[in-house]
Amino acid sequence: MSADATPPEEPATEGTGDAARAGDDPRSATYYHLARAVLYREFLIFVRYPANAIGGIVVSLFFFGALFLGGQLLAGQALTDSIEGIVVGYFLWTLSVGAYSSVSNDIGSEVQWGTLERHITTPFGFAPVALLKGVAKVVRTFITSAVILAAMLLITGTRLSLAPVTVVAVAGLSIVSVLGLGFAAGGVTVLYKRIGNWLNLLQFGFVALISAPVFDLPWTRVLPLAHGSAMLQRAMVDGVRLWEFPLADLALLVAVALGYLFGGYLVFQYATARARRLGVLGDY
Amino acid sequence: MARSATSARGGPRERDETDAARGEESPADRSGPPALAIDGLTKRFGEGDDAVTAVDDVSLTVERGSVVGLLGPNGAGKTTLIKCALGIVIPDAGSVRVFGTDVRDGRRTAYADVDAMLEGARNDYWRLTVRENLRYFATISGVDPDSVAARHDRLLDRLDLADKADTPVRDLSRGMKQKVSLASVLAGGAELVFLDEPTLGLDVESARTLRAELRRLAVEEGLTIVVSSHDMTTIEAVCDRVVMLSNGRIVADDGVEALLDAADRDAVRVASPDLDAETVAGLRESFEILDVDREARPPAVTVAAGGDRFYDVADALRAAGVTVSDVRTVQPDLEEVFLERTGTASDASLGGESP
Numbered sequence: 162m163s164a165d166a167t168p169p170e171e172p173a174t175e176g177t178g179d180a181a182r183a184g185d186d187p188r189s190a191t192y193y194h195l196a197r198a199v200l201y202r203e204f205l206i207f208v209r210y211p212a213n214a215i216g217g218i219v220v221s222l223f224f225f226g227a228l229f230l231g232g233q234l235l236a237g238q239a240l241t242d243s244i245e246g247i248v249v250g251y252f253l254w255t256l257s258v259g260a261y262s263s264v265s266n267d268i269g270s271e272v273q274w275g276t277l278e279r280h281i282t283t284p285f286g287f288a289p290v291a292l293l294k295g296v297a298k299v300v301r302t303f304i305t306s307a308v309i310l311a312a313m314l315l316i317t318g319t320r321l322s323l324a325p326v327t328v329v330a331v332a333g334l335s336i337v338s339v340l341g342l343g344f345a346a347g348g349v350t351v352l353y354k355r356i357g358n359w360l361n362l363l364q365f366g367f368v369a370l371i372s373a374p375v376f377d378l379p380w381t382r383v384l385p386l387a388h389g390s391a392m393l394q395r396a397m398v399d400g401v402r403l404w405e406f407p408l409a410d411l412a413l414l415v416a417v418a419l420g421y422l423f424g425g426y427l428v429f430q431y432a433t434a435r436a437r438r439l440g441v442l443g444d445y
Numbered sequence: 446m447a448r449s450a451t452s453a454r455g456g457p458r459e460r461d462e463t464d465a466a467r468g469e470e471s472p473a474d475r476s477g478p479p480a481l482a483i484d485g486l487t488k489r490f491g492e493g494d495d496a497v498t499a500v501d502d503v504s505l506t507v508e509r510g511s512v513v514g515l516l517g518p519n520g521a522g523k524t525t526l527i528k529c530a531l532g533i534v535i536p537d538a539g540s541v542r543v544f545g546t547d548v549r550d551g552r553r554t555a556y557a558d559v560d561a562m563l564e565g566a567r568n569d570y571w572r573l574t575v576r577e578n579l580r581y582f583a584t585i586s587g588v589d590p591d592s593v594a595a596r597h598d599r600l601l602d603r604l605d606l607a608d609k610a611d612t613p614v615r616d617l618s619r620g621m622k623q624k625v626s627l628a629s630v631l632a633g634g635a636e637l638v639f640l641d642e643p644t645l646g647l648d649v650e651s652a653r654t655l656r657a658e659l660r661r662l663a664v665e666e667g668l669t670i671v672v673s674s675h676d677m678t679t680i681e682a683v684c685d686r687v688v689m690l691s692n693g694r695i696v697a698d699d700g701v702e703a704l705l706d707a708a709d710r711d712a713v714r715v716a717s718p719d720l721d722a723e724t725v726a727g728l729r730e731s732f733e734i735l736d737v738d739r740e741a742r743p744p745a746v747t748v749a750a751g752g753d754r755f756y757d758v759a760d761a762l763r764a765a766g767v768t769v770s771d772v773r774t775v776q777p778d779l780e781e782v783f784l785e786r787t788g789t790a791s792d793a794s795l796g797g798e799s800p
Contacts, residue, residue, distance in 0.1 A: 187634050188592040190584045198584035206572050209613075275566020278533045284557050284587040440490055440499070440525065440534040 195285055196293055203297035214305050221255050221309050229317060244317050245398045250371050252310045252397075253332060253390055257371070258364045259302030260336045261343040264295055265360060268347025268429075277351070278442060281433070291429070295340045295422075299333060322400035330403050331396050335389025337418035339367070341425030342385060348425075348432030351442065382413060385421050389414055478545030480637045480669035481507040481530060486539030488525050499525040500536070501693035507671060509636075512663045514684035514701075515673040516783060522693040523673040524564060527639045530671075531561050543637060557587050560635035564642040564673075568626040571615035575606055575625050578614060579632040586633025593634060600628050604658055620651030627655070631662065637669045644679050656682045677779045687779065691787040704782050711751035713758060716771040718743040724765050731761060735775075743770050 190198075207214065228251070232240040240247070268291075271277040280287040314321065346360040373387035382388035392410060395401045403411075436442040488500040500522045507513050515523045528534035530541050532548045541548045543559050560582075562568055569578045579597045580590035590597075601607045604624045609617060614625050623643065630638055643659065644652035660683050663670050674680050680687055680701075687704055689697040697704060712735055725737055725746055733749040750758045762769060 186592050187596075188589040190587050190589045194584050194589050198581050198590070202570070202573065202577070202581055205577065210572060274570070275563055275568050276570065278531075278563065278566075279560070279568065279582065280585060281533060282531045282556050282559060282561065283585045285585055290585065434535075437533060437535045440488065440528065442533055 192285075192289065195289060199290055199293040200297050203294065203301065207301055214301070217259070218305050218308050218312075222312050225251055225309070225313055226316065244319055245321060246394055248310070248313050248317060248319055248321065249394050249397045250368075250390065251313065252306060253335060253371055253386070253393055254367055255306045255309050256302050256332055256336045257339045257367045257386060259305060260295075260298055261339045261346070261364055261367070262361060263298040263302065264340055264343030265346035265350065267294060267298070268344070269350045269354075272351055272354070272442075277433075281437075281442070287433070288426070288430075291344065291426070295344075299336060299340065302336070303329065303333070321397045323397070324400075324402055327396045327401075327403040328393070331389060331393045331414065334414050334418040335386055335393060338385035338389070338421035341421035341423070344422075344425035345428035348429035351429075351436050352432045352439075383417060385417065388417055477509065478542070479506045480509045480511075480544060481505070481671065482542040482545075483526075483530060484540050484542075486526065486529055486536050486541065488522075488529055488534060488536045498693050500529060502539070503690075503693070503695055504539075505688060505695065505698070507637075507669060509669050510663075510667055511686060512660070512670045512672065512684045514680035514687045515671060515690060516675070516677070516680050516687055516779065517690035518675055521690040523675075523690055524641055525693075526690070527561065527563075527641055527671065527673055531559065531639065532556070558634075558636045559639070560586060560630045560633060561639035562626050562630045562641065562643060563639075564645060567622075569614060569629045571622075572613060574611050574613050575601065575617075575628070576610045578625060578629045582629040583632040583634070586635060588633045590632075593632070596634065597628075597632060600631055603662070604628050605654075618651075620647050620655070623647060623651070623655065624658070627658075631666070631668075636667070638671070640670060640672045642674055642676075643672060644674065644676060652679070659683050677783075681779050689783055689786055696786045697782070701779070704779065711749075712747050712775040713750045713755060714745055714747045714773045714775050715758070715762065715767075715769055716741060716743050716745040717762075717767050717769050719765075719767040720744045720746055724767060727765055728758075728761060732758060745771075747775055 228247075229240075229244075232247075268277070271280070277287065280290050313319075342363070346363065349356055349360065367386060370384055370386040371390040373381040373384060373390070375382050375387050375391045382391075388410075392406065392414060395406075396403070433442060483503060483505040486500055486503045486505075487498070489496050489498050491497055503522070503526060515526065517523055525534060529536045529539075530543075530548070532541075543556075548556075569582065573581065576597065579600070583590045583593055583597070598607070601610050604627065606621065606624055606628060609621065614622055617625065623646075627640070627643065630640075640659070644655055647655065656679055659670065659672070662668055663683075670683075672679065672683055684701055686700050687697065688695055714736075720743070725734065728734060728746065728748065732754075734746055735749055736747040738745045738747075748758050
């Protein structure tokens, strides 16, 4: 409630003087309240509708099982030698797909439900809400991918270095760049509703990024995921800890993450601004 | 078009539920800058020959505490006007001020007191419960939800949703979902509320309840409401003032009563078994016959007879030897006013929701 709606000499509880309003003492919501509301909503949906998460885990494991068993039949020893790298790569891929599709699909849904506009016409705007949702999606994806990782280790009998701080920091920063791509894809969906489904195909391109030849082609390190993937391999396969990485590697990891997140967010902002000019925002 | 007395002004529509609430607005609500001030608003879509001017140089002021209806057929520009006022659509020209703050100047102040329920959208999260939705939307509107818990209880009570407070919205009926949408719009304490086709798709009973609730909320909570609808019943039942739009322009802007009074269409409907074709033809020579209902028992004619013309009609009937079984006044409704102002039929007359 703004100051001009409630005269200063009159306490907010009295509002328009209606007795029914007694008991109200509206206080402004801060970013803390906003964060709590957005994260609580994500939490509620996650625990109330576990079928989505479980379905994702089952599908991911099915694909991995097919990959592993099929690979053993075709490549035999060669696959067994590189199985650690495959497990790490697959783990990062499930994380990336989870973060990307949850953000882009989420924006698509909000457009369809008419809730995106309601965020735009609020004092906070959609920006902080979108970032908080991104955080929630990353946390959620880590939970499901951890289950997938554990199952993969059991199926293959592989051992990996699982230092939590190192793994979460490196993998987390790696997928922040993908989160940026998710925002960009969400923005494109706001403008061109039907393209959204096609953009989901991008997630198969993540395989190429995760296995990018960063040693032979150093410039690929600035692509999303590539540099982070190489670092995650070293951390999980060779047991390199976070503080043992060269500072330049860590700096590049952070720069790529923030660069794509910011870039993706700009695309999203541009797309919604254009949608507002064209009058197609929420015009589903 | 003939209207039976029951559907005429003052007849037993749901107006009787709402009229009592009307007119109780306190003058204190009308101080300060207007709730909404739109000036020279223009919005075009498309380019070149295909360009459509959805809103054409519209200026409009809505005082605090008033309930204004935007009436017009689909494509008249109602939704675009609302979306421009909200900042969801950026206008090509003109300005929008909400409680004195220009919408373009910055969201924080302009948006704190405004919310909207837009047509055809869910507007809330179906997987959350009713109360969770209220808390969520209060927060994003800039209000700490714990500080308005009592208000939320009251809203739920008033909208008959208290029993369903902890039910996920997806499990509710369509009418209830619509009410949750309204409640979520009011949850953050918005003082200016836009409702785009609030009764669209509701059954007769749900629409009636929602209209009555809207009127009550407007008065009791001191809200300023802008309702867009192509349904005359909603507008007549809920609004103090009507802005009629046609092709993006305002064609009428006045109080409901004033618009109805200005429509010079007062008529009487006379029923009598003596009204055969010959008698009606005789009446037609001296009077404007608006409608002949031969199927009615007894048959009836509706004759334009404002003011003293009624006596002439009575004399003519006596002269023709007609024994009158029933006579009623037929007053115009907003639909006829709209027809008169625009020369086009509204959607309601083309099979829209009926009262």
